[in-house]
Structures are given as C-alpha cells and as structure tokens.
Amino acid sequence: MGTALRHFEKTAFGKFVMYVSAIEGHRLWASVYDSSLNPLLALERRAMGDVLKGIQPSTMIDVACGTGHWLLHFQDAGSDVFGCDACKEMLNEATKISSLRGRIALADAEDIPFRDSIADLILCSVSLGYFRNIGGVFREFARASKAGGFIAVSDLHPDALLSGWTRSFKLGGQRYDIEHHRRTVQEVNRAAADAGLSPKFHREACFTTSEFSLFQRAGKQDLFRTVKSIPALFICLWEKPC
Numbered sequence: 001m002g003t004a005l006r007h008f009e010k011t012a013f014g015k016f017v018m019y020v021s022a023i024e025g026h027r028l029w030a031s032v033y034d035s036s037l038n039p040l041l042a043l044e045r046r047a048m049g050d051v052l053k054g055i056q057p058s059t060m061i062d063v064a065c066g067t068g069h070w071l072l073h074f075q076d077a078g079s080d081v082f083g084c085d086a087c088k089e090m091l092n093e094a095t096k097i098s099s100l101r102g103r104i105a106l107a108d109a110e111d112i113p114f115r116d117s118i119a120d121l122i123l124c125s126v127s128l129g130y131f132r133n134i135g136g137v138f139r140e141f142a143r144a145s146k147a148g149g150f151i152a153v154s155d156l157h158p159d160a161l162l163s164g165w166t167r168s169f170k171l172g173g174q175r176y177d178i179e180h181h182r183r184t185v186q187e188v189n190r191a192a193a194d195a196g197l198s199p200k201f202h203r204e205a206c207f208t209t210s211e212f213s214l215f216q217r218a219g220k221q222d223l224f225r226t227v228k229s230i231p232a233l234f235i236c237l238w239e240k241p242c
C-alpha cells in the first residue's frame with residue numbers, strides 16, 4: 001500500500017529534508033505520534049470536538065484512524081466503533097488500547113472494509129491530503145453511511161500550506177516531509193457533492209491561546225504570533241440525504 005518514496009533534498013536554508021511517502025512517513029512517525037508536541041493535532045481535537053459535541057452515533061467509522069484517538073473518544077461515549085488505516089504501524093499503536101482490538105483493519109481509504117449503510121458517523125481527521133483520489137474516498141464514505149448519517153472531515157487548511165506550513169515531523173533530529181496532495185476546500189466540497197452528500201457545516205479553525213503552551217514548550221512562541229491569524233484547519237460536515 002503506497003510507495004516507499006524516500007529521498008533527501010537540500011532546502012533554501014541549507015538544511016537537508018527527507019521526503020517520504022504517506023505510508024512510509026507514518027510508519028516512521030507511529031511510535032512517537034501521540035507523544036510529539038503537535039499544536040495542529042491539539043487544535044484538531046479541540047475544534048472537531050466542538051463540531052461533534054451534539055452528535056451521538058450508535059455506529060461510528062474512523063477512516064485513516066491512525067493511533068485511534070477518535071475511536072476511543074466515541075467508544076467511551078457509548079458508540080460501536082470501527083476504524084481503518086493504510087499504515088500497519090499506526091494501527092499497531094491503536095491496538096495497544098485493548099478495547100479497540102478486533103475493531104480496526106488495514107485498508108486504503110478508497111476501499112474501506114465496511115458494509116453499505118452501516119455508520120451514523122464517518123470521521124476522517126487530518127488525513128484527506130494524503131489520499132490520491134478523493135472522489136473514490138467520498139464515494140466510499142457515502143456508501144458506508146446510513147441515510148441521515150453524518151460525514152465529518154478535518155484537514156490542514158490550504159492557506160496554511162500556502163503560508164509555508166508543512167506536513168512534516170522530526171525524528172532523531174531529522175526532519176521528514178510527507179508526500180501529500182494540495183487541494184482547495186472547493187475541490188473537497190465538489191468531491192462530496194459528486195458522491196451525493198449534502199453540506200451541513202463548514203468551519204475554519206485558527207490557533208488560539210489554547211495551543212500557545214505547545215508552541216511555547218517547543219520554543220516557537222514567535223511562530224505562534226505569525227501563524228495565529230492564518231486558518232490552520234478546515235472542518236466540514238455533510239449529511240447523506242434520506
């Protein structure tokens with residue numbers, strides 16, 4: 001699943017960056033993913049949490065579930081949860097949570113291993129930019145969703161990418177940049193509309209003082225001042241019409 005693309009390049013600032021495919025990147029990132037200082041994930045948990053506050057699905061699917069944050073959240077709230085991800089090492093981290101064992105599968109977002117019309121909520125957080133064909137992914141979301149079910153997606157905002165934000169992480173002093181696809185929010189909405197989904201809600205989320213301490217702990221207070229006015233994430237909610 002995915003290529004193991006890996007090559008070094010020298011940046012304009014004379015530093016070497018390793019470029020990796022989405023699956024190779026997450027394979028390397030997996031063991032430290034949850035313990036890394038990551039303001040973007042902190043913002044996602046806060047902003048997506050606000051959007052989903054009123055939604056209590058009986059069955060929830062997390063596509064590209066990673067280490068299982070949202071699965072655990074909804075399981076604790078009483079939902080029957082299922083997840084999939086294309087990276088075995090990310091799923092290995094999720095299976096350290098015993099209640100998630102047997103509920104997650106290794107699968108590509110374009111071909112999810114769930115029955116038709118099964119979920120009241122399908123969630124896909126900070127992952128859409130890694131998928132090659134979002135048309136196929138949204139068709140899978142629509143297929144697996146019940147009529148009247150919700151599909152919630154968050155991802156890095158195109159404006160954040162334009163202003164220099166990267167999809168990267170550091171490991172052992174080396175920066176890794178993860179291969180991804182740049183898309184506008186309009187392109188995302190078009191893929192959802194083509195799959196027959198109706199838009200319900202759209203939000204852009206910026207860093208606030210809630211995330212400041214994470215920037216501070218990483219010694220990046222100045223970066224916080226620069227990025228706080230730029231939308232860092234978009235969150236969209238659609239409904240599968242009845």
Ligand SMILES: C[S@@+](CC[C@H](N)C(=O)[O-])C[C@H]1O[C@@H](n2cnc3c(N)ncnc32)[C@H](O)[C@@H]1O
Nearest residue numbers: 026064065066085086087090108109125127130
């Ligand atoms: C930034 S992580 C987000 C994980 C999780 N949703 C979260 O909020 O922490 C992106 C995830 O997308 C997964 N991924 C990348 N390409 C994928 C694909 N084509 N199909 C399924 N999962 C994929 C990666 O393995 C990784 O777990």
